[in-house]
Amino acid sequence: MTLSHWRLVPAAHRRWILINAVVISAVSNLLINSAIAWITSYGKHHIPLWSIPLLGGPNLITDTIGTLYLLPFTTCVVVSYAVRKSQGRGQLTNLETHQKGPGWLSNLPASIPRRASRLSGLVLLFSAPVAIAILLTGFGGGISRYDFVVFKALLGLVLGLAVTTFIALAAMGDEYADADDGTQAVRHREIAGQPQS
Numbered sequence: 001m002t003l004s005h006w007r008l009v010p011a012a013h014r015r016w017i018l019i020n021a022v023v024i025s026a027v028s029n030l031l032i033n034s035a036i037a038w039i040t041s042y043g044k045h046h047i048p049l050w051s052i053p054l055l056g057g058p059n060l061i062t063d064t065i066g067t068l069y070l071l072p073f074t075t076c077v078v079v080s081y082a083v084r085k086s087q088g089r090g091q092l093t094n095l096e097t098h099q100k101g102p103g104w105l106s107n108l109p110a111s112i113p114r115r116a117s118r119l120s121g122l123v124l125l126f127s128a129p130v131a132i133a134i135l136l137t138g139f140g141g142g143i144s145r146y147d148f149v150v151f152k153a154l155l156g157l158v159l160g161l162a163v164t165t166f167i168a169l170a171a172m173g174d175e176y177a178d179a180d181d182g183t184q185a186v187r188h189r190e191i192a193g194q195p196q197s
Contacts, residue, residue, distance in 0.1 A: 073119070
């Protein structure tokens with residue numbers, strides 16, 4: 001996202017993103033990924049580059065690929081529902097199309113699970129080859145358990161910081177209105193040539 005896009009986002013939305021999508025998400029990803037790495041590597045002194053998934057214990061390649069898919073997926077679901085909740089309370093308004101940043105954000109699926117799958121797939125498609133090349137080149141002999149925990153924590157932190165702002169902006173572009181019974185938020189998409197319901 002460029003600085004010119006960021007300036008178009010209203011101050012309340014920027015503040016929400018900085019607090020929730022950057023600070024809280026960064027701390028959460030750091031702690032959660034550290035804990036997962038610590039628990040899954042318990043009793044191991046060395047984490048290999050590759051082993052049979054599940055049977056061979058943790059390894060750098062499958063753990064990295066899993067993180068590259070699962071972290072954006074989970075983040076998309078959690079952040080999208082958090083934005084929806086803030087919109088339902090009237091704390092956030094809907095962003096206009098020109099305020100959402102890159103145009104591809106407007107082309108994401110309306111369904112949160114589908115959006116999460118699409119984003120995770122894109123992250124995996126573009127980052128997995130690079131990550132695997134780095135692992136093969138620099139970590140062919142594997143790493144210690146301590147280094148594995150640090151590696152997973154940093155991967156979670158960096159990946160979370162890279163995707164969470166875009167996830168929040170996409171969710172903030174969703175439109176909501178109170179349902180007829182006033183108990184739930186209903187998502188509306190503007191369809192070209194048709195009035196909004």
